[in-house]
Amino acid sequence: MPTPMVLAESVHKSFGRLEVLRGIDLEVAPSEVMCIVGPSGSGKSTFLRCINHLEKIDAGRLSVDGELVGYREHGGKIYELPDSEVCRKRAEIGMVFQRFNLFPHMTSIENITEAPIRVKGEPERVAVERGKALLDRVGLADKVDVYPNQLSGGQQQRVAIARALAMQPKLMLFDEPTSALDPELVGDVLDVMRGLAQDGMTMIVVTHEMGFAREVGDALVFMDGGVIVESGNPRDVLANPQHARTKSFLSKVL
Amino acid sequence: MTVTDPSATASRKPEAIKAIPLRHPWRWVAAVVVFAAAASALYTFATAPNLSWRAVGQFFFFPAILRGILITLALTVIAMAIGVSLGVLLAVMRLSVNPVVSTVSWFYIWFFRGTPVLVQIFFWYNLALILPFLRIGIPFTHIQWVGVTNQIVSPFLAATLGLGLNEAAYMSEIVRAGIISVDQGQTEAAQALGMTRTRVMRRIVLPQAMRVILPPTGNETISMLKTSSLASIATVGELFYAQGQISNANFDIVELLVVASIWYLFMTSILTFGQYYLERYFARGSARQLPVTPLQRFRRTFFGSHVTPQMVQADPLPTPPRHPF
Numbered sequence: 384m385p386t387p388m389v390l391a392e393s394v395h396k397s398f399g400r401l402e403v404l405r406g407i408d409l410e411v412a413p414s415e416v417m418c419i420v421g422p423s424g425s426g427k428s429t430f431l432r433c434i435n436h437l438e439k440i441d442a443g444r445l446s447v448d449g450e451l452v453g454y455r456e457h458g459g460k461i462y463e464l465p466d467s468e469v470c471r472k473r474a475e476i477g478m479v480f481q482r483f484n485l486f487p488h489m490t491s492i493e494n495i496t497e498a499p500i501r502v503k504g505e506p507e508r509v510a511v512e513r514g515k516a517l518l519d520r521v522g523l524a525d526k527v528d529v530y531p532n533q534l535s536g537g538q539q540q541r542v543a544i545a546r547a548l549a550m551q552p553k554l555m556l557f558d559e560p561t562s563a564l565d566p567e568l569v570g571d572v573l574d575v576m577r578g579l580a581q582d583g584m585t586m587i588v589v590t591h592e593m594g595f596a597r598e599v600g601d602a603l604v605f606m607d608g609g610v611i612v613e614s615g616n617p618r619d620v621l622a623n624p625q626h627a628r629t630k631s632f633l634s635k636v637l
Numbered sequence: 638m639t640v641t642d643p644s645a646t647a648s649r650k651p652e653a654i655k656a657i658p659l660r661h662p663w664r665w666v667a668a669v670v671v672f673a674a675a676a677s678a679l680y681t682f683a684t685a686p687n688l689s690w691r692a693v694g695q696f697f698f699f700p701a702i703l704r705g706i707l708i709t710l711a712l713t714v715i716a717m718a719i720g721v722s723l724g725v726l727l728a729v730m731r732l733s734v735n736p737v738v739s740t741v742s743w744f745y746i747w748f749f750r751g752t753p754v755l756v757q758i759f760f761w762y763n764l765a766l767i768l769p770f771l772r773i774g775i776p777f778t779h780i781q782w783v784g785v786t787n788q789i790v791s792p793f794l795a796a797t798l799g800l801g802l803n804e805a806a807y808m809s810e811i812v813r814a815g816i817i818s819v820d821q822g823q824t825e826a827a828q829a830l831g832m833t834r835t836r837v838m839r840r841i842v843l844p845q846a847m848r849v850i851l852p853p854t855g856n857e858t859i860s861m862l863k864t865s866s867l868a869s870i871a872t873v874g875e876l877f878y879a880q881g882q883i884s885n886a887n888f889d890i891v892e893l894l895v896v897a898s899i900w901y902l903f904m905t906s907i908l909t910f911g912q913y914y915l916e917r918y919f920a921r922g923s924a925r926q927l928p929v930t931p932l933q934r935f936r937r938t939f940f941g942s943h944v945t946p947q948m949v950q951a952d953p954l955p956t957p958p959r960h961p962f
Binding site: 435437466467470471472473474475476477478480482484485486487488497498501502543546547550 | 822823825826827830831832834836840841
């Protein structure tokens with residue numbers, strides 16, 4: 384059996400007194416598309432942010448590709464990783480945000496090539512060439528030198544996906560990527576994500592798009608109150624939820 | 638159900654509204670009153686019996702005055718350069734996760750903002766009283782460098798240090814305000830790409846903070862141009878000191894104050910214009926509507942408001958500033 388891309392064992396996280404994650408167990412295999420659904424405040428986004436160490440977990444174990452996130456284990460002890468190591472690991476994980484978070488003072492191509500050039504040290508020519516290919520792939524070949532404020536929300540999100548892909552990540556995290564978009568623009572973004580899944584990218588997608596989860600997802604978990612309430616094949620869970628909480632949530636979204 | 642072809646409606650667009658603009662008679666009345674009051678005040682001052690305009694003209698381009706202007710400008714530029722660069726450093730330190738570094742910054746700001754700049758200039762000027770010699774060396778070796786304080790800390794350096802180090806405390810608060818005004822999501826997105834804290838700050842946060850930092854920095858520069866007159870207590874021959882030297886000799890006190898004031902006003906006016914257009918430039922890329930220029934504002938005030946919006950939008954689509962870091 385191959386090493387799981389993400390392995391969470393009893394992950395806990397609190398903000399002050401508020402317990403946001405209360406024991407998450409989850410395994411994501413390479414090339415798997417894992418969808419996380421659930422009401423707001425259920426801890427979905429927090430869990431996603433723990434995976435690339437934007438948040439520190441308090442208890443449990445969380446590893447990506449067989450290595451602990453944010454820590455190093457040696458001789459039965461756990462050591463905190465230095466900033467540079469955390470950054471190196473983050474560079475291997477792409478993340479797409481609900482509010483896009485493109486850099487407004489940079490054009491599309493500059494947004495995309497910034498990290499490959501400055502973090503990975505790629506030659507500018509190579510980075511720009513691949514950046515243009517990525518823009519083409521997300522259907523924005525004509526928006527190379529355009530600033531984010533001149534793009535629609537859907538276009539901005541596709542540039543943001545291209546920016547994450549430019550680092551050639553082994554895992555992509557999507558944090559409600561279509562929630563801030565006009566309904567008309569959601570489809571374009573989901574198409575790009577569907578294409579990624581078909582190319583074998585490992586993806587964890589926090590989403591309210593049940594259609595996407597059913598069609599593209601290999602697995603689905605329903606989270607509520609900081610725990611995973613129900614998990615399984617998306618088609619089964621969505622068509623025939625077992626837990627009362629899942630039933631009531633899905634009856635409102637579907 | 639009604640279906641309309643969107644392209645068809647465009648051709649049926651009615652004629653543009655040609656309304657008679659609203660008149661603003663009270664604006665004209667107020668303008669006349671204010672103008673009359675200002676003119677009478679100016680007349681009283683200009684025709685004051687003991688004010689010699691001849692002397693004002695005579696000393697306006699006096700060599701000592703012109704040299705004073707150059708020194709004033711030099712003080713302003715150097716002190717602001719120290720203030721801005723040290724201010725950025727202090728602001729970044731203040732926001733650092735390292736408690737030692739942020740505490741150092743806190744103390745610096747506490748000290749230099751808490752004591753009068755006049756005292757600080759005087760302190761540097763009199764440094765030799767407590768430290769006649771300055772030594773820099775490597776501990777436990779004989780390698781050291783010694784200098785006479787009075788030769789190193791010239792009056793000009795004392796004034797520059799006093800003004801610059803004090804300014805850094807204020808600038809750091811301005812820069813800090815700019816940094817925290819940048820959306821947290823920007824930092825997160827940059828970190829998620831694997832950028833280190835330093836790189837996130839330099840490449841992502843500071844360039845965006847510029848828009849917030851710039852207006853108060855222009856304000857500080859204008860303020861510095863005038864505050865530099867405090868250097869006169871350290872016997873630096875800037876504009877205020879120069880005019881004082883002359884009036885000490887010929888007793889044309891007010892005349893020389895008028896000379897200095899006109900020069901200060903002239904220099905701050907240039908800075909004000911510069912600041913205005915610099916801000917306009919940095920507003921590009923983020924603002925949809927650029928701020929109005931003084932001319933546009935004048936027209937709006939007196940000739941109705943319908944003129945301006947189109948004029949503002951008629952500006953060519955701006956190119957946002959390139960990131961300067």
